Amino acid sequence: MSAVVIEAKGLTRAFGAFVAVDRISFDVRAGEVFGFLGANGAGKTTAIRMLIGLLSPSSGTARVAGHDVGTESEAVKRRIGYMSQRFSLYEDLTPRENIRLYGGIYGLSGPQIRERTGQVLTRLGLEAVADQRVQRLPLGWRQKLAFSVALVHQPQIVFLDEPTSGVDPITRRQFWELIYEAAAGGTTVFVTTHYMDEAEYCDRVSIMVAGRIDAIGTPGELKQQFGAPSIDDVFVQLARPAASSGGQAHAAAAPPGGPS
Amino acid sequence: MTALIGLLRKEWFHILRDRRTLAVLLGLPAIQVVLFGYAIRTDVNDVRLGIVDPSPDHATLALRDRFAASGVFRIVATVPRLADLDALFQTGDVQQAVVFEPGFASRLAGSTPASLLVLSDATEPNTGSLLQAYALSVVEQYQRDLSPPMSSVRVQGRAWRADRPAVIVPQTRMRFNPTRESSNLFVPGLMAFVLTIISSLMTAISLTREKETGTMETLLVSPLRPWAIIVGKVAPYLVVGFASVVGVLVEARLVFGVPLRGSVLLLLGEGALYILVSLALGILVSASTSSQRVAMVVALLGTMLPNVLLSGFVFPVESMPAPLQVIANVVPGRWFVLIARGIMLKGIGLEYLWRETLILAAMAAVLLVASTRSFKERLV
Numbered sequence: 001m002s003a004v005v006i007e008a009k010g011l012t013r014a015f016g017a018f019v020a021v022d023r024i025s026f027d028v029r030a031g032e033v034f035g036f037l038g039a040n041g042a043g044k045t046t047a048i049r050m051l052i053g054l055l056s057p058s059s060g061t062a063r064v065a066g067h068d069v070g071t072e073s074e075a076v077k078r079r080i081g082y083m084s085q086r087f088s089l090y091e092d093l094t095p096r097e098n099i100r101l102y103g104g105i106y107g108l109s110g111p112q113i114r115e116r117t118g119q120v121l122t123r124l125g126l127e128a129v130a131d132q133r134v135q136r137l138p139l140g141w142r143q144k145l146a147f148s149v150a151l152v153h154q155p156q157i158v159f160l161d162e163p164t165s166g167v168d169p170i171t172r173r174q175f176w177e178l179i180y181e182a183a184a185g186g187t188t189v190f191v192t193t194h195y196m197d198e199a200e201y202c203d204r205v206s207i208m209v210a211g212r213i214d215a216i217g218t219p220g221e222l223k224q225q226f227g228a229p230s231i232d233d234v235f236v237q238l239a240r241p242a243a244s245s246g247g248q249a250h251a252a253a254a255p256p257g258g259p260s
Numbered sequence: 261m262t263a264l265i266g267l268l269r270k271e272w273f274h275i276l277r278d279r280r281t282l283a284v285l286l287g288l289p290a291i292q293v294v295l296f297g298y299a300i301r302t303d304v305n306d307v308r309l310g311i312v313d314p315s316p317d318h319a320t321l322a323l324r325d326r327f328a329a330s331g332v333f334r335i336v337a338t339v340p341r342l343a344d345l346d347a348l349f350q351t352g353d354v355q356q357a358v359v360f361e362p363g364f365a366s367r368l369a370g371s372t373p374a375s376l377l378v379l380s381d382a383t384e385p386n387t388g389s390l391l392q393a394y395a396l397s398v399v400e401q402y403q404r405d406l407s408p409p410m411s412s413v414r415v416q417g418r419a420w421r422a423d424r425p426a427v428i429v430p431q432t433r434m435r436f437n438p439t440r441e442s443s444n445l446f447v448p449g450l451m452a453f454v455l456t457i458i459s460s461l462m463t464a465i466s467l468t469r470e471k472e473t474g475t476m477e478t479l480l481v482s483p484l485r486p487w488a489i490i491v492g493k494v495a496p497y498l499v500v501g502f503a504s505v506v507g508v509l510v511e512a513r514l515v516f517g518v519p520l521r522g523s524v525l526l527l528l529g530e531g532a533l534y535i536l537v538s539l540a541l542g543i544l545v546s547a548s549t550s551s552q553r554v555a556m557v558v559a560l561l562g563t564m565l566p567n568v569l570l571s572g573f574v575f576p577v578e579s580m581p582a583p584l585q586v587i588a589n590v591v592p593g594r595w596f597v598l599i600a601r602g603i604m605l606k607g608i609g610l611e612y613l614w615r616e617t618l619i620l621a622a623m624a625a626v627l628l629v630a631s632t633r634s635f636k637e638r639l640v
Contacts (some may be wrong), residue, residue, distance in 0.1 A: 077482060082477075097270070101266050
């Protein structure tokens with residue numbers, strides 16, 4: 001069995017009296033594609049921000065790539081890649097310049113940068129537009145480029161925060177091919193999404209509800225455990241009680257399609 | 261280090277590729293120099309002078325001739341009472357009046373000093389003070405000619421004793437705007453204004469733009485230290501700010517002959533200090549907002565407006581109500597304008613300006629610490 005690269009133990013973050021992330025514990029193994037699911041406001045973003053060193057935990061610990069996120073965040077940052085929910089390339093720079101910028105930020109040498117720039121452009125088929133400003137490229141291309149840029153320093157782990165929101169289905173499929181390619185190359189992929197069909201593409205998923213991880217396992221295990229035909233249904237079963245805690249009427253009125 | 265260089269290069273690309281903003285940054289100051297330069301005309305000629313002479317005598321006539329012959333003044337009215345000039349002052353047909361007291365010549369010859377009032381239209385303060393200076397110099401010259409340092413001379417049959425110089429006591433008064441700032445030259449203030457726009461406003465906008473597009477988050481997740489991110493973001497604007505200031509100075513010199521009497525190096529050094537203060541303010545503004553529009557409004561209201569209104573650039577601080585004077589003390593531009601005026605117009609150095617410099621340095625230190633902290637706080 002491969003090594004644990006993300007290890008959270010009782011990870012907690014409170015903002016005043018509000019506990020956004022409540023004692024979550026989980027492991028992610030090297031080379032896994034780990035789906036981190038949850039409704040909006042469930043605490044996904046807060047959890048991710050702690051794992052990538054943007055936010056320090058109130059209590060509990062997490063080790064990422066062998067380093068403590070609270071005390072060794074610099075070491076963690078060097079070993080991870082991150083692609084935020086919002087598109088994170090500079091639109092007034094060209095693809096080549098974006099790759100060069102991030103390569104430099106992560107301490108790659110000049111020759112390394114040139115070599116990887118060539119690789120990325122070839123793999124994505126972007127040679128023809130390598131010197132056009134990113135803002136002129138279609139969204140799907142930009143998304144794929146952003147992913148490749150997040151991987152340019154060959155991190156052990158890449159964190160993707162809702163990478164496919166607002167992208168058409170074909171581009172989504174292509175994007176997942178890139179994710180698999182990265183995973184096959186040994187990069188661990190930690191991905192949040194609210195597309196439940198994408199959860200099925202993951203090796204393992206966790207489902208977060210109201211700050212806690214209520215379920216964790218392979219998609220097959222979860223479906224079996226909850227007796228549900230799809231992850232979508234598992235999700236609805238978990239999310240319903242939380243949503244109805246505010247009032248019984250709300251749960252009754254919830255549409256059968258589940259949360260969007 | 262290479263990471264920082266990459267960051268700096270990227271920021272240059274942002275600046276150079278945003279042609280419109282760059283044009284504004286460099287063109288606006290150039291245009292402002294011209295606008296302010298012509299609005300505040302420093303050359304006076306063809307001054308419309310009114311004479312109030314209740315009892316013309318040889319001395320008043322001689323002085324009137326001096327005014328007429330100076331090449332600067334044109335006597336448009338000669339009246340016996342000041343009240344007769346009021347209407348002309350109102351319409352602007354008269355810009356300045358010289359008012360003699362009755363019996364001017366006999367007082368001049370006697371033991372009591374003769375007095376004379378120079379009344380200037382100070383609607384436009386700089387012109388007002390210039391007019392006044394010109395008129396006084398004419399009176400001064402006349403007085404000096406009357407009492408040569410050597411032996412006594414005879415003027416109009418009367419004996420003048422060399423040991424008692426002729427005394428004319430000129431009084432001056434400004435009409436319409438009595439509290440003009442005499443050294444209110446525009447270039448020092450304009451420099452503060454330009455630096456505020458580029459440093460505070462552009463920094464705030466460029467930082468919030470990265471927040472808006474999400475690239476700031478990506479930078480924060482990278483191993484870059486917060487200070488490196490800040491330096492990478494703001495250093496290019498420091499360069500643009502400097503270029504703009506040098507442009508303003510050169511243009512002011514070439515087109516309007518505005519003097520730079522003190523040390524250029526000191527002025528640029530103080531400029532750099534002021535840029536630091538403004539950059540820190542821009543960073544603080546960006547820390548408190550996450551949209552470019554809000555950042556722009558906050559930067560405009562919070563940094564530019566005070567720097568225009570309270571720095572003494574447009575309105576002299578001394579004539580403000582006491583509470584505003586107190587507030588003006590915390591406006592960085594006020595100190596920079598004082599410093600820049602001292603260096604440019606008075607030619608004084610650090611030995612006179614150390615206090616203002618220290619205040620600016622303290623502001624820079626406090627604001628830089630606060631802005632770096634505000635930036636880091638987002639990480640905790």
